[in-house]
Amino acid sequence: MENSKTAERKMAMANIISDETIEYVGILAKLALSPEEKEQAKKDMGSMLDYIDKLDELDTEGVEPMSHVFPVKNVFREDVVTNGDMREDILKNAPGEKDGMFVVPRTFE
Amino acid sequence: MELLDMTAVSLAAAIRKKEVTAVEATEAVLSQIEKSEDKYHCYVTVDREGALAKAREIQKKIEAGFEGPLAGVPVAIKDNLCTEGLPTTCSSKILENFVPTFSAQAVLNLQNAGAVILGKTNMDEFAMGSTTETSAFGVTRNPWNPEHVPGGSSGGSAAAVAAKECFYALGSDTGGSIRQPASFCGVVGLKPTYGTVSRYGLVAYGSSLDQIGPLCKDVADCAAIMEIIASHDLKDSTSMKRDDTDFTKALKEDVKGMRIGLPRDYFGEGLDPEVKEAVLKAAEALRDRGALVEEFDLSLVEYAIPTYYTIAAAEASSNLERFDGIKYGYRTENYEGLHNMYKKSRSEGFGPEVKRRIMLGSFVLSSGYYDAYYLKALRVKALIKKAFDEAFAKYDVILGPVAPTTAPKLGESLSDPLKMYLGDIYTISINLAGLPGLSMPCGMDSKGLPIGLQLIGDCFQEKKLIRTAYTYEKARGVFGGKGEEIYGKAI
Numbered sequence: 314m315e316n317s318k319t320a321e322r323k324m325a326m327a328n329i330i331s332d333e334t335i336e337y338v339g340i341l342a343k344l345a346l347s348p349e350e351k352e353q354a355k356k357d358m359g360s361m362l363d364y365i366d367k368l369d370e371l372d373t374e375g376v377e378p379m380s381h382v383f384p385v386k387n388v389f390r391e392d393v394v395t396n397g398d399m400r401e402d403i404l405k406n407a408p409g410e411k412d413g414m415f416v417v418p419r420t421f422e
Numbered sequence: 423m424e425l426l427d428m429t430a431v432s433l434a435a436a437i438r439k440k441e442v443t444a445v446e447a448t449e450a451v452l453s454q455i456e457k458s459e460d461k462y463h464c465y466v467t468v469d470r471e472g473a474l475a476k477a478r479e480i481q482k483k484i485e486a487g488f489e490g491p492l493a494g495v496p497v498a499i500k501d502n503l504c505t506e507g508l509p510t511t512c513s514s515k516i517l518e519n520f521v522p523t524f525s526a527q528a529v530l531n532l533q534n535a536g537a538v539i540l541g542k543t544n545m546d547e548f549a550m551g552s553t554t555e556t557s558a559f560g561v562t563r564n565p566w567n568p569e570h571v572p573g574g575s576s577g578g579s580a581a582a583v584a585a586k587e588c589f590y591a592l593g594s595d596t597g598g599s600i601r602q603p604a605s606f607c608g609v610v611g612l613k614p615t616y617g618t619v620s621r622y623g624l625v626a627y628g629s630s631l632d633q634i635g636p637l638c639k640d641v642a643d644c645a646a647i648m649e650i651i652a653s654h655d656l657k658d659s660t661s662m663k664r665d666d667t668d669f670t671k672a673l674k675e676d677v678k679g680m681r682i683g684l685p686r687d688y689f690g691e692g693l694d695p696e697v698k699e700a701v702l703k704a705a706e707a708l709r710d711r712g713a714l715v716e717e718f719d720l721s722l723v724e725y726a727i728p729t730y731y732t733i734a735a736a737e738a739s740s741n742l743e744r745f746d747g748i749k750y751g752y753r754t755e756n757y758e759g760l761h762n763m764y765k766k767s768r769s770e771g772f773g774p775e776v777k778r779r780i781m782l783g784s785f786v787l788s789s790g791y792y793d794a795y796y797l798k799a800l801r802v803k804a805l806i807k808k809a810f811d812e813a814f815a816k817y818d819v820i821l822g823p824v825a826p827t828t829a830p831k832l833g834e835s836l837s838d839p840l841k842m843y844l845g846d847i848y849t850i851s852i853n854l855a856g857l858p859g860l861s862m863p864c865g866m867d868s869k870g871l872p873i874g875l876q877l878i879g880d881c882f883q884e885k886k887l888i889r890t891a892y893t894y895e896k897a898r899g900v901f902g903g904k905g906e907e908i909y910g911k912a913i
Contacts, residue, residue, distance in 0.1 A: 341784040344772075345765040354778070357781075365731065380630065382630075406523075406750035408748070417760060
């Protein structure tokens with residue numbers, strides 16, 4: 314165990330995903346779930362997290378988190394434009410378009 | 423030999439020798455699509471006119487002296503690879519009407535080599551799934567038995583090769599999405615070393631795990647396709663510069679002295695006895711040809727799935743943030759304000775499996791749980807990589823099954839997500855460690871469904887895989903030939 318407090322909290326989370334947690338995660342995920350979907354999400358996330366908690370069996374003290382398998386660093390290239398103007402074609406994919414711009418809902422009153 | 427039974431390499435040779443034209447090959451494969459697509463549904467989009475026009479153009483170029491190992495050969499592309507001017511949906515309602523303004527680098531590489539693109543193949547929505555059943559546009563059926571799934575997420579690509587609805591296909595593999603459908607459909611599939619094929623233009627799922635690779639009829643095709651699609655690309659900052667991508671040089675029938683390790687954990691509980699027998703028989707065939715085959719303990723196998731689903735879900739939740747109903751894709755009709763529009767568009771546009779993974783990913787990245795879940799998984803990933811490093815100090819190739827069973831029946835997997843995830847046990851750790859993995863048919867079970875053999879190599883050791891696979895393919899001899907509609911070397 315890396316940290317018994319963390320582990321305890323995880324245990325509690327995995328077993329009982331609260332309505333508040335689902336609400337909060339829904340906000341982070343930018344998803345509006347129906348009441349049925351929320352119930353299902355509680356069940357699914359609970360069982361997945363119970364399963365993921367298996368990783369606590371492993372002692373990872375002192376192991377560096379590995380985000381990339383190769384030791385690559387930032388890759389730079391010259392700041393040169395290589396593509397042409399594709400504005401019209403790009404805007405064709407937009408759900409809302411006006412005067413060569415994306416249309417978005419009113420963001421403030 | 424009937425035209426549709428030709429491998430990509432042999433068709434290209436026949437086109438070079440003027441025995442057949444690219445146009446005739448394209449017409450033949452398009453009429454096969456017309457004939458069997460109702461039954462299998464391999465494609466989301468078939469670009470009939472575009473393919474024929476391209477075939478005519480390539481044929482002229484070939485006659486004028488253009489050369490390429492696969493010039494004029496029709497190919498199918500998984501629908502998460504961007505194709506300029508041709509819809510790219512990721513089999514999701516949210517991208518139903520999306521037409522890219524550019525093509526993926528791997529697709530460009532094929533086009534520059536004279537490929538004829540037939541269309542876009544069906545897949546699990548955003549490559550999340552192992553059966554192609556999570557597609558928003560209907561399931562794909564396994565050509566060997568339409569009651570069964572083709573595997574996933576590159577199920578449309580694998581089924582299209584098996585059903586002779588293309589000569590080869592591109593897929594993508596995040597946790598087994600090339601190798602497992604290849605196994606279920608009796609074709610060859612390769613997930614290259616991470617960074618070998620540019621991910622530019624591949625709609626990202628788990629960016630640190632995703633790789634593009636071929637699904638094809640035999641090992642020679644696999645090597646030839648890899649030579650074309652592998653390239654160093656500044657547009658993908660994880661792209662690797664390699665000077666050993668002359669993969670066809672490895673097509674040698676020789677495994678003398680090749681050290682092959684069989685991980686005991688890959689042959690234990692949960693593995694179907696018929697799959698086990700076929701895979702062990704393949705190992706024996708390689709031993710008979712001079713390979714040094716032995717069992718060993720690859721540790722941490724049971725931790726790969728929880729590690730994978732934490733990392734993949736985290737990356738997916740971040741990557742899929744871009745689908746917000748503004749720049750492209752689906753936008754809900756009724757909404758109140760910007761945030762409500764985001765939420766409603768995403769909720770209506772994504773299917774259940776995608777939402778499940780976005781939710782899980784958002785949770786493991788949330789403050790308070792980031793260290794306990796996400797960083798923990800990245801630490802275990804480091805341990806898994808180390809376990810493979812130790813194995814490859816002793817062995818050239820690791821040999822095992824691709825999946826615990828052959829293709830399940832349609833509808834059997836989706837009811838229990840966790841059970842579906844467990845089916846990825848033998849493929850998933852390869853993505854975590856960035857390794858190359860090759861899947862090829864090694865037998866059939868009593869239901870007449872193909873069994874897949876997996877060969878795993880150390881990073882950048884595709885050539886050892888290709889040499890081993892080529893040698894085994896010669897030893898195995900003809901595969902399939904069960905029906906006239908599916909690809910089998912006996913036909």
